[in-house]
Amino acid sequence: MTAKALVLGGRTGLLGQALARTLAAHDWTVAALGREDGDLHNVDFLKEHLDRTAPDVVFNTVGWTQVDAAEDEKDAALRWNRALPDSLARMVKGTSCHLMHYSTDFVFSGAGERPYTETDTPKPLSVYGASKLAGEQAVLRLAPENSCVVRTAWLFGPGRKNFVSTILEACHRRDTISVVHDQVGSPTYTLDLAYWSLLLAEKRATGIVHAVNSGQASWCDLACESVSLAGAPCRVDPIPSSEWPQRAPRPTFSPLDTAHLTALTGQTPRPWPQALRDYLFKEYLPAHSARH
């Protein structure tokens, strides 16, 4: 019998689309649910949907993902990032359904000097980070036996605007772009993350798991590699964060350690530049070459 997945954000989300595609390619039956279907904060609506689709695994990629806007929209950020996973955890608790919930490197302060492990203490700097941490805590408190919090970072991939696509679009309009060089993280390909998620779901992994591509980069490194692979005639100038003020503070150093992911799945994540190459040559450039 094939496994059944319900992917929240599976139709429009950056990660949700990658999950829906990867699960379907591995013979899962996939249903998608998003805010376009109804009010996800209405517990009766959500429960009815879960009862009707009877998934083996719920993948929750829906959340308030606008980091800067969250600073002024705290209640909305908490509704999407804490209350929604809280409701989902209450619904799966004590059932055979597993919940895979996604969180972020922004739960950390970025003050460390080595990649963060799952046992490091979070200390979010922003409303977004704090709301995501509250969501993690709700899930793990309410349904510890059948839920998994997957922390990821700096996503790029097909189907929705992301940092890499934004940089390449900017290169078509300008000769030079300026990109921050003093924030370092773990760039991650959504299709790789979707595959690790599938393996974790098959194993019914519980607790927190960090899942990112290997290596580390600054936003400027990621932009340079994207521009260079795409062959765009654009110059990338490194600038400090102080010259690119943003509403929400970001961690300066937030790479994630993936030893636990490897121990659970047997997979060592490939380096981000290799994953970026796949995204650009197999997904982004074929889809955009006709437009430019």
Ligand SMILES: NC(=O)c1ccc[n+]([C@@H]2O[C@H](COP(=O)([O-])OP(=O)(O)OC[C@H]3O[C@@H](n4cnc5c(N)ncnc54)[C@H](OP(=O)(O)O)[C@@H]3O)[C@@H](O)[C@H]2O)c1
């Ligand atoms: N993107 C990253 O770099 C990154 C990094 C670390 C962790 N994460 C986490 O990974 C998960 C998936 O991220 P993603 O980049 O795939 O997210 P996304 O594409 O921005 O959005 C995923 C889903 O959330 C909904 N959503 C986004 N912003 C919303 C808002 N302000 N109000 C209501 N609904 C909203 C979207 O609905 P619509 O399509 O209708 O807008 C979509 O269904 C999230 O939990 C995120 O916190 C992402």
